[in-house]
Amino acid sequence: xxxxxxxxxxxxxxxxxxxxxxxxxxxxxxxxxxxxxxxxxxxxxxxxxxxxxxxxxxxxxxxxxxxxxxxxxxxxxxxxxxxxxxxxxxxxxxxxxxxxxxxxxxxxxxxxxxxxxxxxxxxxxxxxxxxxxxxxxxxxxxxxxxxxxxxxxxxxxxxxxxxxxxxxxxxxxxxxxxxxxxxxxxxxxxxxxxxxxxxxxxxxxxxxxxxxxxxxxxxxxxxxxxxxxxxxxxxxxxxxxxxxxxxxxxxxxxxxxxxxxxxxxxxxxxxxxxxxxxxxxxxxxxxxxxxxxxxxxxxxxxxxxxxxxxxxxxxxxxxxxxxxxxxxxxxxxxxxxxxxxxxxxxxxxxxxxxxxxxxxxxxxxxxxxxxxxxxxxxxxxxxxxxxxxxxxxxxxxxxxxxxxxxxxxxxxxxxxxxxxxxxxxxxxxxxxxxxxxxxxxxxxxxxxxxxxxxxxxxxxxxxxxxxxxxxxxxxxxxxxxxxxxxxxxxxxxxxxxxx
Numbered sequence: 101x102x103x104x105x106x107x108x109x110x111x112x113x114x115x116x117x118x119x120x121x122x123x124x125x126x127x128x129x130x131x132x133x134x135x136x137x138x139x140x141x142x143x144x145x146x147x148x149x150x151x152x153x154x155x156x157x158x159x160x161x162x163x164x165x166x167x168x169x170x171x172x173x174x175x176x177x178x179x180x181x182x183x184x185x186x187x188x189x190x191x192x193x194x195x196x197x198x199x200x201x202x203x204x205x206x207x208x209x210x211x212x213x214x215x216x217x218x219x220x221x222x223x224x225x226x227x228x229x230x231x232x233x234x235x236x237x238x239x240x241x242x243x244x245x246x247x248x249x250x251x252x253x254x255x256x257x258x259x260x261x262x263x264x265x266x267x268x269x270x271x272x273x274x275x276x277x278x279x280x281x282x283x284x285x286x287x288x289x290x291x292x293x294x295x296x297x298x299x300x301x302x303x304x305x306x307x308x309x310x311x312x313x314x315x316x317x318x319x320x321x322x323x324x325x326x327x328x329x330x331x332x333x334x335x336x337x338x339x340x341x342x343x344x345x346x347x348x349x350x351x352x353x354x355x356x357x358x359x360x361x362x363x364x365x366x367x368x369x370x371x372x373x374x375x376x377x378x379x380x381x382x383x384x385x386x387x388x389x390x391x392x393x394x395x396x397x398x399x400x401x402x403x404x405x406x407x408x409x410x411x412x413x414x415x416x417x418x419x420x421x422x423x424x425x426x427x428x429x430x431x432x433x434x435x436x437x438x439x440x441x442x443x444x445x446x447x448x449x450x451x452x453x454x455x456x457x458x459x460x461x462x463x464x465x466x467x468x469x470x471x472x473x474x475x476x477x478x479x480x481x482x483x484x485x486x487x488x489x490x491x492x493x494x495x496x497x498x499x500x501x502x503x504x505x506x507x508x509x510x511x512x513x514x515x516x517x518x519x520x521x522x523x524x525x526x527x528x529x530x531x532x533x534x535x536x537x538x539x540x541x542x543x544x545x546x547x548x549x550x551x552x553x554x555x556x557x558x559x560x561x562x563x564x565x566x567x568x569x570x571x572x573x574x575x576x577x578x579x580x581x582x583x584x585x586x587x588x589x590x591x592x593x594x595x596x597x598x599x
Contacts (some may be wrong), residue, residue, distance in 0.1 A: 177215045188279060189223035189253035192237065208574055226256035227264065231311060233274055235266045241274055249278035249302050257283050257311035267291045274298040286340070297329045305335035305357075329489035338363060359384040367420040374424075375401045384410040386437055400425050400461075412437035418454035429464040436473035450474050452483035465491035470536075474500050478508040482590030485514070485528045492529045493567070495538035505542030512547045517554040530558075534571040541574050548574060549587035556591055571597045 159184065171179075183197040184190060192199055198218035202209040212218055213403060223243045226234045242250075250273060256263055258551060270277070276297055292308060351433040357379045364387055367372075370385045379384075383406060401423040409426065411417065417434065436452075459466065464522040466488045475481050477498060485492065499508060514528045521527070532555070541548065558566035570589075576585050592598050 115376065159319075175493040176211060177217070180212060180215060181217055184218065184221075187223070188221065188251055189281065191223045192220040194242075199233060213244060216244065216248045219244035220248040221251040223253040224255070226254065226259045226266070228259055228262060231256070231259050231262035231266070235262075235269070238266055239271055242269060245276075247276065250276045251279040252277065253281040257285065257309075260285060260287065263288060264291070267295065271295045274300050274303075276302060278302045279305045281309075283309040283311065285513055286310040286312065300330045300333075302332065304332050305337075306330075306333065307337040307339075309339040321428060333416060337361075340364075356380060357382045361386050367415075367423075369529045370420065371401045371423055374403050374406070378403070378405065380406050382406075382408040386410075386412040387417065388527040398508055399423070402427075404428060407431065409433070411435070416453040421451075421454045421458040424458060424462070426458075426462045427464055429462060432466055433470040433472070434474050450476065450480055452480050455484055456487045459487040462519050467491055468494040468567045470494075470498075472494040472496075473501060475506045478506045478511050481506045481511060482514060482528075485511075489528045489530075491531065493531050494534040494536075495529070495532060496534075497540045498536070498538045500539055505540050507537045507541045507543060509547045512543050512551045515555075516551040517558040519554075519558075530565055531567045533567050533569060535569060535573075536571070537574045541576070545581045546583040548576075548581070548584040552591060552596075556594070556596070569596060573598055 114437060180197065180201055184200065185196060190196075190198075194200065194203070201212040201218070218494050219241050222236050222238065224238055238252075252269075252270065254266065256266075267284075267288065270280075271291070271294055275298075277295075280295075284292070289310060295304060296303070331354075334355055335357040336355050337357075339361050340363040356379060358373065358374070358380055361384060365386055367387050370387055373385070374380065374383065374496050380403065399449060404427060406446055407428050408431040409429060411420075412435050413420075469484065469488055469492055470493050471481070471484075475484075481497065485495075499505075514525070515532070517527045517530070518525075552569065552572065555569050557565065559568045572588065572591075574584070574588070576588065588596075588598065
């Protein structure tokens with residue numbers, strides 16, 4: 101084909117009549133060539149697709165040789181188990197195990213679903229709007245958990261009648277419950293009794309929080325927990341949210357850890373609880389009513405195993421402490437249970453003499469002592485320190501209201517280590533290591549620094565009588581306490597912890 105013919109149509113050139121036949125032949129040749137090119141391209145694409153498929157098939161076959169496919173099933177299940185969150189109660193989420201493991205591939209999904217230990221823990225939140233959906237989720241979890249021991253946490257403080265199906269599910273599986281936490285309206289207490297007092301041989305810990313939701317303000321039946329139904333129960337925590345614990349029946353002599361807070365208890369009830377749990381090691385109680393103590397006026401409750409006691413109170417604790425003997429107590433916390441942070445005085449009438457008599461009568465070695473919004477003066481604190489001076493290692497004095505400042509120059513001077521010792525005013529608490537004063541300081545600048553420095557260097561004299569401070573957290577103002585701040589910074593650089 102001539103160059104002239106091939107240039108037609110490229111420079112706005114119109115062919116003459118003699119060139120028309122040549123142009124037509126050119127177009128026919130071009131169309132034939134295009135068809136051939138299209139045919140060749142289709143063949144190449146088909147071959148490429150076939151080769152790509154063969155490559156994918158080969159990769160699939162090669163993947164069967166990957167080490168992961170040679171891992172035994174029981175090891176894969178163990179790996180899956182270690183993918184679970186570390187929380188005791190697992191919140192279901194598609195981005196976390198175990199649900200995440202069901203979204204990787206069909207084989208992992210089947211393996212995860214058929215592994216009961218992945219589904220033995222659940223934290224579920226119910227509201228009146230999602231109660232039915234959440235109940236179905238619990239049923240699914242129970243089905244996948246097989247016969248594994250269960251850890252269930254149900255938070256449903258505002259759900260009333262819609263909660264019955266879920267509680268029925270728990271009751272039907274009470275023989276598998278290991279740890280149970282319920283936050284429900286007080287109207288469901290009878291259902292709680294039915295669950296806990298069923299055949300619960302695996303039940304070890306129970307947390308019951310009763311809200312004021314539902315159709316009644318107070319529990320319609322007394323709370324009953326017996327050792328016959330829960331033979332392994334060792335931890336019991338109750339919170340009735342400011343409701344009166346009007347009646348109860350605890351035949352659980354093997355409980356080691358007892359927490360009853362935000363619940364109206366008399367001192368009589370507290371003493372009865374302690375007497376009824378002879379193996380108790382740790383107790384947290386809220387004493388909010390003055391005891392009558394008619395029958396036990398001259399009788400003390402002696403508990404030989406209790407080593408940790410927290411008392412939240414809004415009344416005088418004198419009569420309560422006067423009826424206690426705790427020879428193995430090492431940790432004691434006393435806190436004002438009042439929620440009125442604007443009050444300028446504590447609701448507790450603190451009686452140092454009762455505390456001193458309690459320590460002397462018990463002959464206990466208290467190593468940790470904590471007061472929260474209790475002490476109104478430095479003299480009250482000093483009397484407590486004198487009675488525990490030989491054993492005390494940790495002291496915390498705090499006031500969230502910021503109205504009492506019992507840590508005065510007098511207190512700090514008594515805590516200062518003197519060289520040589522002064523027999524008339526011996527230093528208090530020689531083994532004190534942790535000091536938490538917070539905002540309760542009202543001392544002159546430099547007095548705290550002198551106390552800290554004396555204790556820090558007391559170990560350099562080659563005696564084990566004194567302990568070097570390990571922790572100190574006073575709230576200091578650089579402008580008002582420059583010497584104290586400087587000493588604290590110096591000791592912090594030497595190893596003293598302050599946070």
